[in-house]
Amino acid sequence: MLSFVISRLLSALFVIFGVSCLVFFLIHLVPGDPVEVMLGESSQPADREALRAALGLDQPILVQLMNYFNGLLHFDLGESLHSKRPIADMLMERIPATATLAAAGLLVAVIIAFPLGIMAAMKKDTAWDSGAMFFSLFGISIPNFWMGPLLILFFSLWLGWLPVSGQSGIESLVLPALTLGTALAAILARMIRATLLEVMGEDYIRTARAKGLSERAVIMNHGLKNAMLPVITLLGLQLGALLGGAMITEIVFSWPGIGQLTIDAINRRDYPVVQACILLISLTYVVVNTLTDLVYAWMDPRIRLGNAQ
Amino acid sequence: MMRLWFPAAIFILWFVLALFGQLFSLSPDHIELSRILLPPDANEWFGYDDLGRSLWDRLIVGAQTSFIVSIAVVAISMLIGVTIGSFSAFIGGWFDHLIVRIIDIFLAFPGILLAIALAGLMGPGIDNVVIALCVVGWVGFARLSRAQVMTLKNRDHVQAAIALGASRSRIIFKHLVPLMAAPLIVEATFAIASVVIAEAGLSFLGLGIQPPTPSWGSMIRDGTRYMLVAPHMVLVPGIALMLVVLSVNLLGDRLRDWLDVRTRDRH
Numbered sequence: 001m002l003s004f005v006i007s008r009l010l011s012a013l014f015v016i017f018g019v020s021c022l023v024f025f026l027i028h029l030v031p032g033d034p035v036e037v038m039l040g041e042s043s044q045p046a047d048r049e050a051l052r053a054a055l056g057l058d059q060p061i062l063v064q065l066m067n068y069f070n071g072l073l074h075f076d077l078g079e080s081l082h083s084k085r086p087i088a089d090m091l092m093e094r095i096p097a098t099a100t101l102a103a104a105g106l107l108v109a110v111i112i113a114f115p116l117g118i119m120a121a122m123k124k125d126t127a128w129d130s131g132a133m134f135f136s137l138f139g140i141s142i143p144n145f146w147m148g149p150l151l152i153l154f155f156s157l158w159l160g161w162l163p164v165s166g167q168s169g170i171e172s173l174v175l176p177a178l179t180l181g182t183a184l185a186a187i188l189a190r191m192i193r194a195t196l197l198e199v200m201g202e203d204y205i206r207t208a209r210a211k212g213l214s215e216r217a218v219i220m221n222h223g224l225k226n227a228m229l230p231v232i233t234l235l236g237l238q239l240g241a242l243l244g245g246a247m248i249t250e251i252v253f254s255w256p257g258i259g260q261l262t263i264d265a266i267n268r269r270d271y272p273v274v275q276a277c278i279l280l281i282s283l284t285y286v287v288v289n290t291l292t293d294l295v296y297a298w299m300d301p302r303i304r305l306g307n308a309q
Numbered sequence: 310m311m312r313l314w315f316p317a318a319i320f321i322l323w324f325v326l327a328l329f330g331q332l333f334s335l336s337p338d339h340i341e342l343s344r345i346l347l348p349p350d351a352n353e354w355f356g357y358d359d360l361g362r363s364l365w366d367r368l369i370v371g372a373q374t375s376f377i378v379s380i381a382v383v384a385i386s387m388l389i390g391v392t393i394g395s396f397s398a399f400i401g402g403w404f405d406h407l408i409v410r411i412i413d414i415f416l417a418f419p420g421i422l423l424a425i426a427l428a429g430l431m432g433p434g435i436d437n438v439v440i441a442l443c444v445v446g447w448v449g450f451a452r453l454s455r456a457q458v459m460t461l462k463n464r465d466h467v468q469a470a471i472a473l474g475a476s477r478s479r480i481i482f483k484h485l486v487p488l489m490a491a492p493l494i495v496e497a498t499f500a501i502a503s504v505v506i507a508e509a510g511l512s513f514l515g516l517g518i519q520p521p522t523p524s525w526g527s528m529i530r531d532g533t534r535y536m537l538v539a540p541h542m543v544l545v546p547g548i549a550l551m552l553v554v555l556s557v558n559l560l561g562d563r564l565r566d567w568l569d570v571r572t573r574d575r576h
Contacts, residue, residue: 011413018414029430137562141555143506145513145526146547149533157537244420248510252533263514266429278418278426285419 004297012290016283023279024068027271038081038269051081055272077276082268087276090261095280098257101180102239102246104173108181109188109242116185117192118219124197132189139186144245148179148252164253176253180245184238191234195227202226229300236292240285247281313563316556323553327376330369337366338521346539356541359531364545367523371546374524375553378435379504382442383497389443390450391493395481397451398458408451415448421507428516438517442507446500453496457489491568498561502554509550525550 030037035052052058055078056067071077077087120132142150155175156164163172199205200223208222209215247259254260258277265273341361349356355364397408415423427441461467462485470480486493511517512526520527525546532543 014410015413015417018410019417022414023426026426026430029427031432137555137558138551141502141558142551143510143554145510146529146543146550149529149536149543150547152533153536153540153543240419242419244422247422247425248514251514262425263429266425266516271430274426274429278422281422282418286417289417 001297005294008290008293008297012286015286019282019286020069020072020279021065023275023282024065026275026278030271034271038271072279078272080265080270080273082265082270082273087273090273091258091276091280094256094258094261097255098243098246098250098259100173101176101249101255101257102242104177105180105184105242105246105249106235106239108177109184112181112185113188113192117189118196118224120189120193121196121200122219129193133193136186136189139182139189142182144179144183144248145252147182148175148249151175151179152252172253176249176255179252180242180249183245184242187238188231188234191231192227195230196223199223199227229296232299233292233296236289236296239288243281243285316559316563319552319556320560323372323376323556326369327373330373333366333369335363335366335369337362337370337523339363339366346535346542348539349541355545356539358528358542359535359539364528364541367528368525368545368549371523371525371528372549372553374435374518374522375505375508375550378439378442378508379501381439382446382504382508383500385439385443386446386500387450387493387497390447390452391454391486392481393447394451394454394456395458395485396477398455399462399477399481399485405455408455412448412451412455415445418445421445421510424507424511425514425516428511433516433519435518435522438508438511441511442504445507446504449496449500450493453492454486454489457492458485461485461488495561495565495568498557498564502557502561505550505554505557 027034033048035048035055035057036043039048039051049058056064059067075088077091079085080087080090083090116132116136120129123129152164152175155162162174196219200219205218205222208218213221246257247262249255250257250259251263258281262274262277265271265277339362341357344357344361346359347353347357347361353363353365355368358364358367393408397405418426424441424445427444428437431437431441458481467480467484470484475484508517509524509526509529512524513530515527515530517526518524528546529543529550532539532546535542
């Protein structure tokens with residue numbers, strides 16, 4: 001187990017290093033002179049040189065890279081060009097909103113997916129099953145940026161039940177969470193159905209039935225428990241899509257999180273902030289994925305004892 | 310029957326409108342102030358937008374945009390991904406290790422995030438959208454073809470080709486790629502669906518296709534400002550987008566069953 005944990009952590013460290021390098025080089029993708037793009041064409045040469053020096057862009061690329069990593073290790077992400085505030089502070093302010101949204105989206109997904117997936121598996125090849133699977137295909141096919149306006153249209157504008165946007169109490173969380181959670185619910189429901197069907201063909205299920213357990217106990221205690229492993233992996237992997245989707249959902253609902261900050265920073269050409277946001281979200285994803293792998297191994301001895309890939 | 314004919318019809322409609330839409334003599338940018346936000350009626354099935362432009366015309370040109378972008382992105386990503394993935398698995402050793410690490414790094418960017426960053430930094434425009442989505446898209450094909458080559462490269466006919474002294478690229482493109490056509494086609498179909506969503510998503514954020522060129526994503530964004538007075542502005546492009554994505558996904562499902570590609574997540 002220990003060697004598995006160490007090898008998993010080392011590979012996560014490598015990915016973190018690679019991701020940080022890639023994000024560092026992003027600013028060099030800005031066409032032409034990034035400093036000119038940030039300040040505008042009419043800016044004074046003196047201002048440009050000052051900003052170039054402030055961002056360290058006048059130094060050799062290796063020195064820039066060293067300074068960047070040195071900053072990262074000290075949680076010093078530099079200053080926003082727009083507000084002149086430390087970027088780390090700006091991120092800290094926005095993290096709770098995005099975390100709340102992601103957690104709520106995850107909750108919605110789990111609440112919808114489990115009953116749907118279990119029902120579809122139990123009533124395989126019936127109208128219930130095809131209905132549930134068609135619904136889930138719908139969920140996969142509706143993008144966040146259309147689902148959101150659609151929900152606003154029905155529940156806020158036509159029915160007047162829920163607020164359109166902003167962040168005022170639990171009601172304002174309902175629509176964004178539904179928007180974010182639906183696609184994940186759809187994927188999750190399919191996965192639960194598929195793994196449950198696979199597990200239900202196993203010998204120990206027949207044994208459980210033979211000893212007279214109720215069908216409910218068979219599914220809940222024997223079926224679902226064994227079907228959970230791939231579902232947990234999927235949840236970990238899909239968290240990335242959830243975080244990506246949260247960015248768009250935040251824009252739709254004017255939710256003051258990291259996604260909103262990223263898009264605002266892109267529009268203001270505040271590139272250091274863009275870099276920091278991208279880095280934060282992808283590092284979160286790497287950490288969560290690594291944790292998922294470790295939990296998975298902890299839950300299933302076959303993985304930590306067998307050869308991992 | 311519904312599972313095949315309905316999505317096939319939608320897909321063909323999308324294809325035909327994208328390729329031959331020009332024949333309708335469209336004027337997607339024609340501003341007619343007297344028709345601002347007019348709802349759909351018998352003459353104009355889809356109504357007008359906030360500048361009095363015909364939503365039907367804009368919808369068709371938007372179909373062209375999404376079609377061109379998705380075909381270009383999937384074709385380029387597939388070429389790059391299959392080449393990298395196949396060579397990586399075939400050559401093996403440190404080269405394969407390196408490629409796997411690079412793939413891991415690209416996979417660490419969740420969903421559309423890397424595309425948003427690239428499109429945002431490179432600036433808007435259709436070519437930058439294609440580049441951004443290819444940078445994200447090749448990884449899936451690389452992973453798939455790497456896994457396929459891993460299982461195929463010990464087959465007798467490949468060993469025979471190696472013994473005959475065939476070059477690596479000849480073996481990969483003549484002896485291996487044809488054998489992985491089925492899973493690649495299925496992967497490409499689902500990739501089209503996700504690229505259509507991603508292009509519309511970038512345009513929705515204002516990072517994709519620039520106005521006045523219509524894109525379904527930017528049409529939805531424009532529509533969100535007038536939802537109370539003109540809900541058709543957000544419903545029309547959204548329904549079109551959803552129907553296309555749903556159809557492509559359904560076709561992918563069918564193809565997967567038909568070509569008998571085994572995967573874990575569907576039965």
